[in-house]
Amino acid sequence: MxxxxxxxxxxxxxxxxxxxxxxxxxxxxxxxxxxxxxxxxxxxxxxxxxxxxxxxxxxxxxxxxxxxxxxxxxxxxxxxxxxxxxxxxxxxxxxxxxxxxxxxxxxxxxxxxxxxxxxxxxxxxxxxxxxxxxxxxxxxxxxxxxxxxxxxxxxxxxAVAGKPSFNCASARRPVEKAICANRELADLDREVYAANARVLREAGNASEAKALQREQDDFVARRNAGFGRPGYDLKKAMQDRLQKLNGVDGY
CATH class of the missing domain: 1.25.40.10 (Tetratricopeptide repeat domain)
Known part of the structure; x- marks a missing residue:
């Protein structure tokens, strides 16, 4: 119309x-x-x-x-x-x-x-x-x-499609190399990073922002440790993290 x-x-x-x-x-x-x-x-x-x-x-x-x-x-x-x-x-x-x-x-x-x-x-x-x-x-x-x-x-x-939140040239961990090698995983990583940055900006105070960043750091640590182990699904882990950052109904 x-x-x-x-x-x-x-x-x-x-x-x-x-x-x-x-x-x-x-x-x-x-x-x-x-x-x-x-x-x-x-x-x-x-x-x-x-x-x-x-x-x-x-x-x-x-x-x-x-x-x-x-x-x-x-x-x-x-x-x-x-x-x-x-x-x-x-x-x-x-x-x-x-x-x-x-x-x-x-x-x-x-x-x-x-x-x-x-x-x-x-x-x-x-x-x-x-x-x-x-x-x-x-x-x-x-x-x-x-x-x-x-x-x-x-x-x-x-311009950023297929590029993760970090520099692939300096990637050292196996999980980082896997993300750089897969366009879908790279896009997911960038979305997770952007969503976390938004959540931090919207935090009510410094203490809340610090706690939220600790959650993100824990996710990255679990991702790094879990990648390559039997049954670990990197894509699902990243999708779950993104959903949690964005909320059940999305942002």
């Missing part, structure tokens, strides 16, 4: 930016007699059947003036988007942007569609294009900021 509302808002702004008298200037003479009203009305009424034929008659007509063609593409693209036909919506918006690459609202709209499709790089590129055209475009600014932060977070996670 959020994406549908965003798309409807952005498309309305894009259509309003196209001046009704631009057809004469684009053709250099009399505008072509093409019935764009039926296309726009059907799309606004969310009538897929009528809009399909009415908009196709405008879009596929060689006599359609450029401004009318852009309007029809935007209207049909918005209709496709409302009905979750994202690829078709992107195709119509892309064609409209080729005809007029100055439409900041439409770049933002297509960015939202890319985001819905899960293509973050193309989405952030379109939000950026909208802002280059209109640096004060509020929706594009909000979208670009939120997505940029998400990409930074993902990048940070990828």
């Amino acid at each position: 959020r994406f549908r509302n965003l798309i409807q808002f952005s498309v309305a702004a894009a259509l309003s930016a196209l001046l009704p008298g631009a057809a004469d200037a684009a053709t250099g003479g009399e505008p072509a007699q093409v019935d764009i009203a039926s296309c726009l009305a059907a799309a606004a009424a969310d009538d897929m059947d009528k809009a399909g034929s009415a908009c196709a008659a405008v879009i596929d007509n060689e006599k359609t003036a450029r401004p009318d063609l852009i309007k029809a593409l935007i209207a049909r693209g918005a209709l496709y988007a409302r009905h979750d036909q994202v690829d078709r919506a992107i195709a119509d918006d892309s064609r409209a942007l080729l005809l007029d690459p100055s439409l900041a609202d439409l770049f933002n709209t297509r960015g939202e569609l890319w985001l819905k499709k899960g293509d973050r790089p193309k989405a952030v590129q379109d939000f950026g294009a909208a802002l280059r055209i209109d640096p004060n475009h509020e929706k594009a600014k909000a979208n670009h900021k939120a997505l940029s932060r998400e990409l930074e977070r993902i990048g940070a996670q990828m």
Whole structure:
């Protein structure tokens, strides 16, 4: 629903930016007699059947003036988007942007569609294009900021993925070497370390923090001593420790 509302808002702004008298200037003479009203009305009424034929008659007509063609593409693209036909919506918006690459609202709209499709790089590129055209475009600014932060977070996670809380180059104990050699165990070790650091930060006083750190030290000591013994499950031990740090319901 959020994406549908965003798309409807952005498309309305894009259509309003196209001046009704631009057809004469684009053709250099009399505008072509093409019935764009039926296309726009059907799309606004969310009538897929009528809009399909009415908009196709405008879009596929060689006599359609450029401004009318852009309007029809935007209207049909918005209709496709409302009905979750994202690829078709992107195709119509892309064609409209080729005809007029100055439409900041439409770049933002297509960015939202890319985001819905899960293509973050193309989405952030379109939000950026909208802002280059209109640096004060509020929706594009909000979208670009939120997505940029998400990409930074993902990048940070990828940078430490498969790396434990300690330096593997200085690992000496067998358990440490085992953790370094296994991506899942390395991620678990890092999560345990981060969870313990959070618990210490949230401690009510120094005495409580000291007791909590003693629990972590005891866990590490048991882990070091237990690794390699029959029946000892390192992964389960680390998962149990993480669950205890985060609480039964998680953090």
